[in-house]
Amino acid sequence: MKNILARAEKLGCKIPRIKSEEIDKKLAPVLRLIEDVGIKVDVKSLKRLSEKLKVKSEKLRKEIQKNAGEEFNVASPTQLAKILFTKMKLPTGELKRTKSGFSTGASELEKLRGGNPIIGKILEYRELSKLVSTYLEPLPKIVDENFRLHTHFGTDTRTGRLTSANPNLQNIPIKGDFGPEIRRAFIAEKNCKLISADYSQIELRVVACLSGDKAMVEAFSSGVDIHSRTASELFRVPIEKITNDQRRLAKTVNFGVIYGISPYGLSQTLGIARESAAEYIFRYFAVHGGIKKYCEEQITQAKKLGYVETLFGFQRKLPEINSADRIKSESAQRMAINTPVQGTAAEILKLALIRLADQMQVLNQKSKIKSQNGGVKIILTVHDEVIVEAPVKDAESVAKIMKETMENVVKLSVPTEVEVGIGDNWDETKKV
DNA sequence: ACAATGGTCC
DNA sequence: ACTCGGACCATTGTA
Numbered sequence: 001m002k003n004i005l006a007r008a009e010k011l012g013c014k015i016p017r018i019k020s021e022e023i024d025k026k027l028a029p030v031l032r033l034i035e036d037v038g039i040k041v042d043v044k045s046l047k048r049l050s051e052k053l054k055v056k057s058e059k060l061r062k063e064i065q066k067n068a069g070e071e072f073n074v075a076s077p078t079q080l081a082k083i084l085f086t087k088m089k090l091p092t093g094e095l096k097r098t099k100s101g102f103s104t105g106a107s108e109l110e111k112l113r114g115g116n117p118i119i120g121k122i123l124e125y126r127e128l129s130k131l132v133s134t135y136l137e138p139l140p141k142i143v144d145e146n147f148r149l150h151t152h153f154g155t156d157t158r159t160g161r162l163t164s165a166n167p168n169l170q171n172i173p174i175k176g177d178f179g180p181e182i183r184r185a186f187i188a189e190k191n192c193k194l195i196s197a198d199y200s201q202i203e204l205r206v207v208a209c210l211s212g213d214k215a216m217v218e219a220f221s222s223g224v225d226i227h228s229r230t231a232s233e234l235f236r237v238p239i240e241k242i243t244n245d246q247r248r249l250a251k252t253v254n255f256g257v258i259y260g261i262s263p264y265g266l267s268q269t270l271g272i273a274r275e276s277a278a279e280y281i282f283r284y285f286a287v288h289g290g291i292k293k294y295c296e297e298q299i300t301q302a303k304k305l306g307y308v309e310t311l312f313g314f315q316r317k318l319p320e321i322n323s324a325d326r327i328k329s330e331s332a333q334r335m336a337i338n339t340p341v342q343g344t345a346a347e348i349l350k351l352a353l354i355r356l357a358d359q360m361q362v363l364n365q366k367s368k369i370k371s372q373n374g375g376v377k378i379i380l381t382v383h384d385e386v387i388v389e390a391p392v393k394d395a396e397s398v399a400k401i402m403k404e405t406m407e408n409v410v411k412l413s414v415p416t417e418v419e420v421g422i423g424d425n426w427d428e429t430k431k432v
Numbered sequence: 433a434c435a436a437t438g439g440t441c442c
Numbered sequence: 443a444c445t446c447g448g449a450c451c452a453t454t455g456t457a
Contacts, residue, residue: 076454077437130439133452159448168450171441256446265446338447383442
């Protein structure tokens with residue numbers, strides 16, 4: 001059995017000769033610098049939003065209790081379940097169970113929407129209180145004297161990804177009504193811009209590369225929208241006739257592939273029957289034989305050698321793959337599929353960070369940029385994204401350099417496209 | 433102090 | 443008889 005790097009090179013990839021441990025060693029000082037620089041936050045707007053959402057959520061709490069006809073702790077899943085299912089006798093037919101009773105998780109409550117107006121209010125209450133208690137209240141308390149937040153990165157993950165903690169800046173909201181508003185509070189210093197550069201579909205591109213799947217390599221090389229292409233394959237419809245719903249479903253299937261897809265898992269996230277999910281998977285693998293083969297080979301290797309590895313040699317042991325417990329062995333099988341994908345994508349980003357840090361140092365030594373506003377600085381990274389702060393006048397050229405650098409850090413068998421955006425705040429960098 | 437539950441991100 | 447991968451954090455409720 002050939003290892004993953006040898007296979008990739010046979011497929012035409014140009015991979016720098018560096019091991020994952022070496023990458024992490026070079027990365028350490030880069031991460032330290034990013035942590036020390038930090039990212040500026042508009043504390044006032046966070047506090048303003050916090051107060052606003054607290055008022056809204058308090059109103060909702062009162063309405064919920066009124067509907068329930070009782071004062072109880074809405075934040076307590078046990079008390080909430082008692083109200084919904086014992087007192088109000090809402091239907092529990094299809095609902096998932098927890099150890100103590102019926103689940104009140106969002107995906108379960110979603111099934112009860114329309115059944116009673118209390119459900120929507122609970123979901124909205126949860127959304128608002130989450131934002132307030134996890135982001136809006138804590139973050140302003142931990143900014144430094146320059147209103148900057150300093151995260152702490154870690155490298156001790158099962159796949160080689162980075163972690164971010166105290167605070168975690170890798171799960172700052174982006175969706176919903178208030179996600180963008182929160183991201184608008186992550187701002188550039190005076191006379192500076194934020195530049196965000198993120199790899200487009202990096203994990204799927206890695207799948208294409210590691211598997212050599214012809215249809216997928218062709219899709220990425222031609223530059224079509226990958227989810228629409230998948231939808232066209234699944235529904236056997238020309239790509240121009242794909243509906244939004246079809247594309248959304250195909251997107252979920254594509255993510256499923258990265259995670260080590262199973263009919264049950266896919267049916268859960270799509271909220272469809274297991275049989276339908278199985279049919280989609282069947283169709284997917286009928287078109288993407290190379291990916292099917294990749295999955296099988298990863299499982300075979302894990303069983304034989306006890307581990308799987310990434311393009312740069314990071315290894316993850318998977319002893320449970322030979323377990324008699326099917327739950328455990330199948331879980332290990334999905335890890336065997338996912339770890340090389342997620343891990344390789346992480347390594348690509350790490351290499352990009354190292355190269356970017358080098359380039360920034362060179363840029364800052366060309367005294368022009370240097371003196372003004374402290375020069376160009378990497379201030380955050382979020383799995384497939386790098387955010388830089390740069391003087392306004394340098395923003396355009398820095399953006400170009402970032403795109404160029406990141407796209408060329410490795411040569412996969414498909415293009416590694418990077419999207420860049422410039423703005424006064426994090427949200428703005430994602431627009432246009 | 434710790435597990436369970438739930439939720440945010442990529 | 444039911445898990446789609448990887449993280450961190452808040453709250454509740456039990457120990």
